[in-house]
Amino acid sequence: MKDDGAKLGFRLTLPAQVLVLFISVFPLLMQLYISLTDWSPLAGTSWTQAWAMWNTFANYTDLIYDQRLWSALGRTALVIGVCVPVEFLLGLGLATLFMDDFPGKRAAYSILIMPMMVVPAVAGYMFFMLFQSGGPINDILSNLIGHPITVAWLSDPNLALLAVMVADIWQWTPLMFLILLAGLAGVPEDQIKAATLLGAGPVQRFVTIVLPRMKTIIGIALAIRVIECFKIFDTLFIMTGGGPGVATETISVYIYKIATQDLIWGYVAAIALAILIVLSIACVWALKRMART
């Protein structure tokens, strides 16, 4: 009886399976194919003729020695390394606050969620305006510190990345907050009470009961954010265009630039595929570790 159900299920979902296969597998195969060639839309031939420009794995060896690529990856790693932990800690702090009731909780909740709803490109433009030398951020800082500040955030190679990070943290902390709030709510209240009665203080309770029970959710939240942060593009591009120079050129920006400006699509395909493979391995590894707990 169980077999019948499974067989029928398989047959019913077959059309959907074929569709998904087509949508996901076909482009990948196409990408693989192009990545092994020197093809570019400037070549004049259609991509189906790309086999004529076969260069075997030359693209892949090229990307290993591509300094600009590695700098871009480094910058991306820096962004992830700062933004994700900050978003996580802020989100966790806010979620902990929201576990108790306080006046105006509903209103605070709505306000807190709003940054997430803003279209990333719009957020980019917003922060572009905010970070101008004569803009609001410098104004506020001047008032706080006492004397005028006219930092040129987006034109300073040392500060532009920081500005981008601020924008990312503003926009995505609410997501962490939501996920972690759900995780916190899933910790059985009785166990927390039991721990308190046994003499555990709030920090001890957090570390020994709350955090371990949130392992899976934390893992999911971090995984989602790291993957998304890796791809950071819209907000950043509108704020800085990847500049000044290459000061804020993350991997997405780099790919965008060589794809649209240099048009070496074979190489771009290789980079994209390489990233896909690396990220997939990382994902599977992370999922396996989470599944074990």
Add this chain to the structure above:
Amino acid sequence: MSTIHLQNLVKHFGPFTALKTMDLTIADGEFVALLGPSGCGKSTTMNMIAGMERPSEGRILFDGRDMAGVPMGRRGVGFVFQNYAIFTHLTVRQNLAYGLRATRRPVDEVNRRVSAMADLLQLTTMLDRPSAGLSVNILQRVAIGRSAVMEPSIFLLDEPLSNVDAAFRTVMRTELKALQRQFRQTMVYVTHDQLEAMTMADRIAVMDHGVLQQVGTPLEIYNDPANLFVARFIGSPGMNLLQGQPVETATGLALDLGPLGQTPPLSEPQVAALRQAQADVVYGFRPELVALVPEGQGMAMPITFVERIGARTILHLGQGSASAKVVLENDAGLQTGQVLHFAPLPHAIRLFEAASGIALKGA
């Protein structure tokens, strides 16, 4: 020393009053059961003793010390939850050791005490197993051990045996009682099972709808219930309570129970109490305290159902509002449809005022 005084405790949850007023003193080393049906306020009372809820009015004193303002982590009470609240992400050992580690006891002391407790509760073979997925019976022991290892002077248990299967329940009752005797803790035990309370408690506090009905030893409550609620709630089955009108008979004053006939004549003290009450009375007698009599004497009621439960037979007599139960030995050989002739044992009759439910004294 760990006596508990509850003085004028009241608890409101918004418009709902869970506990109307509670005055109770629990002596050091005593095992007291808070007994009552769901919603009577027993768990609320216990939560306030533990510090998980704050009283709306009244005081809680441990050894004369007012506990207001003492947070629940500092009261030194052990608490076993109804659903155990075991830390399922930790092993059995880690659960048992939790409180000791949280209070920063030295490692060798922790190990020693955990081993001793595991021995006592027969958990030694399970110590390093993850606690998730263990059977309910084992989890219950872990829950008790986890609190007991802290050697609290007050131990609170909130219906700990309600999730456990019936056979294991009787085993655990004996173990808990033995544990309490060994460690001499003051134990407060919440339950809705009157048999459980009778078996385990030194004294029972019977509660209903937020009001304490009676406090006494199991036998005191059984023999002399203070009101109709206690009379009906205690005993398996509960006391028969039949409404009746006084009627003069040839042999003295008796009560007319309507469709169930007449009671045997009342004794002198009962008649005196009846006259003093000057109100409608309820005639009470326990199902097991009756004697079979020849036809023509005592009361006669038709048997509508025979429940043979192991050692005893419960005869259901009459129907609906005019019904009673009688418990007899198994060899009685009685069948549905027959008429049972019986009389309550004279010393077992209790009279209650119908309106207030309060027992008549001296009856």
Add this chain to the structure above:
Amino acid sequence: MAEIAFHNVTKRYGDMVAVDNASFTVADNEFFCFFGPPLSGKSTILRLILGLEKPDAGEILIDGKVVNAVSPAQRNIAMVFQNLALFPHMSAADNIRFPLIERNEAPAIIEARLKDAAEKLHIVHILHKMPGQLSGGERQRVAIARALVRDPAAYLMDDPISALDARLREETRVELKRIQREAGRTLIYVTHDQEEAMSVADRMAILEHGVIRQVGAPVEIYDNPATTYVARFLGSPTMNILPVQRVGEGYEAASGALRIQSQTVVGAAELGLRPEDLRVQPFAGKGSPATVAEVEPLGGYTVVTLTAGDVSLRAMVRGQPDLRVGVQVTLSCDPAKVIYFGASGTTLTRMRGVAQ
């Protein structure tokens, strides 16, 4: 006719044998109870009867027909769930009509069956109410009506009242028995509460690790258990089961505190005596005494724990006798009440011997 029978049914989940070679017959209109500790196979048997599981071996018969391959929908067995599963957005009457509407029964038949079930279960006056407005007992009756309205061959209940307060359980089980009699259908009932099983069942089956140890009327099983396991399982407090030694014309247990004449029974390794059959009298100087270790006054009766030698026994004494811890007592019993067990734990024939 709605007889349900198992012939040598076995069900495995991987390595674990949930039901081991079970055979039994439930007669028509019987209140049949499966009784055993958790994980003894009771719920698995219910699922096999319903058709939610297929047996790995053996045959399941309903009305004399083998139904192994018949789907649950076709088997015409109704189930009343522990959480009742009433549709909260429908009135009681609509809940009861539901199974018949699903089957496209004619409206006239639906109304007739609804009326019949409602009358049988005394819920006519609450049919218009929503489940949220009903008491627990009323909801249970609506759930049963919903099961009965399908005119099933039998209906099943898996531990329906264990979540209730003790007092409510006592009252509800009498109700359930009454309902079953009036509804006139086979009811198969699972519980782990021995008092409940004894009270409601016409016949019951005792399970141990998937094996049926004994089938019979509760009184039968109580008076004549087949094995020490069954003997221990029914009865509260549990039956005293003590090792015995052959001494002269009889047996001796508890270091001599208990002596019973028995000429007919040979080779007994243990004896069983129910606490209510163990008589306790103040020690008069003759024979070996036992000592009172604990007294549990329960009002109508008192459970006395006694020690004799290295053995512990319990006696259930009527009323509130004056017994105190430490007092010495003489034990005796009616020899006809003693059950003898062989070394393997199975019962040897009950002795018909001479009273002491």
